[in-house]
Amino acid sequence: MLAENPASDVAAAPVVPHRQMIAILDFGSQYSELIARRIRETQVYSEILPYHTTAEQLRSWQPQGIILSGGPNSVYDRGAPQCDPAIWQMGIPILGVCYGMQLMVQQLGGKVVRSALGEYGKAALHIDDPTDLLTNVEHGTTMWMSHGDSVVQLPEGFAILAHTENCPCAAIAHHERNLYGVQFHPEVVHSQGGMALIRNFVYHICGCEPTWTTATFVEEAVSEMRAKVGDKRVLLALSGGVDSSTLAFLLHRAIGTQLTCVFIDQGFMRKLEPERLVKLFHEQFHIPVEYVNARERFLTAIEGVTDPEEKRRVIGHEFIRVFENESKRLGPFDYLAQGTLYPDVIESAGGAIDPQTGERVAVKIKSHHNVGGLPKDLQFKLIEPLRRLFKDEVRRVARALKLPDEIVQRQPFPGPGLAIRIIGEVTPERLDILREADLIVRQEINRHGLYHQLWQSFAVLLPVRSVGVMGDKRTYAYPIVLRFVTSEDGMTADWARVPYEFLELVANRIVNEVPGVNRVVYDVTSKPPGTIEWE
CATH class of the missing domain: 3.40.50.620 (HUPs)
Structure with missing residues (x-):
């Protein structure tokens, strides 16, 4: 069952302890939640737990596998987060991702140092051992790198599975102990062979069945x-x-x-x-x-x-x-x-x-x-x-x-409603203006068959006024911002490339039909660096 405690709390035993699940120890990576999402896409349950969860606590969960997430720290930093060393003796398959792999290497006797060349973005993965973790992962496939440290000495019993041009130890394994590590992030969409690797770990190495339905x-x-x-x-x-x-x-x-x-x-x-x-x-x-x-x-x-x-x-x-x-x-x-x-x-x-x-x-x-x-x-x-x-x-x-x-299929709508789509103070006048502009947006999005193609589409009212000309007269009115984004889960989002003709139609209707508005602009900011909502 779903635990009710936040991810930062010490893990309590699950309500249904027999459920097959993968435990994710969170070291503060921006991608920890994405790892959980990818595991669930294999129809296997995953739960994010704090990195200091002990081996004893993990046993109460009875996970089929453990994943150590990435993180912003270096393993050799003073006070860098460490996992319970006893987890290496649990006999459970473990996959370390980025920082998680480096931590595995360090705690088991290997060596991690600052790289002469960092590696950020896409990199071609050259496979040296196409078995186990890398079964059906194509040689030369693109993986997403984001690291400034590198493994320079493997612990005893480990072997290299893959490398990149700048990273000799891009994937490693101790086959007998079912310990694996990857320097890249298989969970991100840019890693073309990422889901194949994740399925290998979940199904073939951990022996999970797709029962999380x-x-x-x-x-x-x-x-x-x-x-x-x-x-x-x-x-x-x-x-x-x-x-x-x-x-x-x-x-x-x-x-x-x-x-x-x-x-x-x-x-x-x-x-x-x-x-x-x-x-x-x-x-x-x-x-x-x-x-x-x-x-x-x-x-x-x-x-x-x-x-x-x-x-x-x-x-x-x-x-x-x-x-x-x-x-x-x-x-x-x-x-x-x-x-x-x-x-x-x-x-x-x-x-x-x-x-x-x-x-x-x-x-x-x-x-x-x-x-x-x-x-x-x-x-x-x-x-x-x-x-x-x-x-x-x-x-x-x-x-x-x-x-x-x-x-x-209803697009997400924030709990505070239009109050956070009016920047600054909320007044009855501004609410009336935004409601009418929002209605036009919804009407045209539906009329043009775009509603289900967009994660969210809405209008924002800015608390400033600008000069305009309407009917040969000077106006001094509010601007409306149009915000249309695409996304899979709201964690990240991209601005939608809707046709210019459509934007022109919506803008014309808002300016002509909504009193108090004389200007319409389009937000072309992705998340990150922005958020979907303005407030």
């Missing part, structure tokens, strides 16, 4: 929620997105009438969405929804707030307080259900590993309203069965539960 997750999630909730009642924060809607269906299947869905209209939804959502759940899904109009409360709460992090915090705080009020009216309730996903947890938790504490340093990209805005005196117990799933996995669950395509 959507049907299995649904069955186990329902079972776990029933066991956890018992005869208690659950309050669900319903937003209408695929995450909360999927959670509503899961909970309704698990506990039936013990579930109460509450839709809080905070005033930051898109035009006509609150009405559509309530009608859809009542009439089509037969899941009752309590509608709460809290528009004035939220607008008052964020009045004058311009800092994006504070805006998210205030909105998240108000969400919880409104739910607490509603729970008293409708309750009592013991649990608050949230559609928190793995990327929410990752981005809110921050990135690098502190070598002194073993925890992730709190360098947050941004807080999510259902992760970073929870007050310390929260009166509910949280239930978040989706918090270990990526967005594409949630969509597969939604399809299995037979949710309609309009929800399954």
Whole structure:
């Protein structure tokens, strides 16, 4: 089952200890989550654990294999993160990736030094031993490198499997002990033979079977929620997105009438969405929804707030307080259900590993309203069965539960809604302007068949005004930013290359039909360095 503790917590034993799984020890790599995603694409469960998880703790998980992630440190640095040396004696196949490989070499008696030439980007992999880990990986295939250190002396019993022009030890193995290491990153999309290597490790070396399926997750999630909730009642924060809607269906299947869905209209939804959502759940899904109009409360709460992090915090705080009020009216309730996903947890938790504490340093990209805005005196117990799933996995669950395509394929919409698509202070006037511009974007994206080709497509209102000319008169009005991106899971994204004629059409409609706007621009920034949302 999915563990409820964040990746930075010391791992607890899984609820279902017999599940085949691959444990990933996280040394702070930006790609650790991507490793987990790639393992799950083989239909084998993976879980990210802190690098200081002990061999004894790992045994409670009974993993079929262990992967040591990359990381920003050098293994010879003072205080560099180390894994429990006892894991090498567990008899479990281990794959070290980049820093993970270097750590394996160092702890087992080899030597790692600073490279004369670093290696960053694409490199051709020349295979010296096409067996085991590199079976069916083509000679000369492209792999993604990102390292400034190199292995110069292998531990006893290890052999070189592959090299690149600048890296003599690009892949290594101790075949008898099932210990493997790669200097490159097979998990990234740029590594053309990466998935073949990962499948070799998961299936052939670890002996896993493809049992992590959507049907299995649904069955186990329902079972776990029933066991956890018992005869208690659950309050669900319903937003209408695929995450909360999927959670509503899961909970309704698990506990039936013990579930109460509450839709809080905070005033930051898109035009006509609150009405559509309530009608859809009542009439089509037969899941009752309590509608709460809290528009004035939220607008008052964020009045004058311009800092994006504070805006998210205030909105998240108000969400919880409104739910607490509603729970008293409708309750009592013991649990608050949230559609928190793995990327929410990752981005809110921050990135690098502190070598002194073993925890992730709190360098947050941004807080999510259902992760970073929870007050310390929260009166509910949280239930978040989706918090270990990526967005594409949630969509597969939604399809299995037979949710309609309009929800399954719905583009992600942030919990704080339009409030974080208005840069700076949120006012009723700016909300009205953005709603009309957003409606035009959605209409044209659908009309031109682009909706399902884009990860997200939306409008942003900037808090500045510029001079324009309309009808031979001078105008002084707001600009609208169009943001269209493509992505697989929201962790990274690229700006969409939509036709210029389409952009012209949308821009003309917004300028002509939305009072208060006289300029439209297009955002061509990828993630990274930007984020998908502006706030």
